Amino acid sequence: MATQRLCLLLFTSLLALAASLPAIDIRNLHLFNGTVDEILNVPPESSQNGNDGQHVRQARDIGPRRPAARAPGWPKDCSELPAGSHSGVYIIQPKGLHHLVVYCEMNVTNGGWTVIQRNQKDTPVTWAESWSTYKYGFGNVRTEYWLGTEYIYQISKQKVYQVRFVIQDSKDVIHIADYNLFSVEDEPHGYRLRLGAYSGTAGDAMTSDNPNTMQDNMKFSTKDRDQDTYSRNCAYSYEGGWWYSACYSVRLNFKGGLTWGNLCKGNCKSSLILIKPAAYC
């Protein structure tokens, strides 16, 4: 009964969202199971039409005031949100692409980070998904999710990007790995990963002296598309899509304890991967 009510609520919410956002083509709503009110940059005027919209609008009015996040057009990534914006779910529209829901992390180092991956060891997400599921993303944008390899490519080709890996170890200590450049090649080139110089506290586990455990410069592999450098299929053997070589020193797309180089071999508790345009000064 509770499940039915929840489903009805979800359905009504999606109807309200669809009704109030007529001009917006959000292709990855499968990552979002909330109401329109929970998307922080839906402009007030777009949720005023219709009873559902009004209901949502009223609920919105009694909440804390949020900065108007919509400049001309939609943000192309989370770095284009106004200063003072809160962390949460936003709509972005990368250049030349449809709209996407993403989680924007605004509290970590000057904010403006687009979350492309979030995981924790007790997740209900299996991560052992196919190429096409990885391509368009899965999970829940507010908990554990993969934004989508294609969308990560589309966002990061807009400008020169940097990446931050945030790793929680088995003792709950948070470690950071920053790479000052981050890009992913297009699908015909296997979504190959390109990282810049490392800095941080987690250790440079994405690049390795050992070609068998390298992640940088590797193509992306899933259980049904083997593009690793191993004679067998890393993604099939170790579950989860990743930039495998033969096979890994980092495993974050996994249901269970996570691995980051020597920091934690299968017992890290959580991961977060954030990207934003590289800073120039």
Ligand SMILES: [Ca+2]
């Ligand atoms: Ca192989």
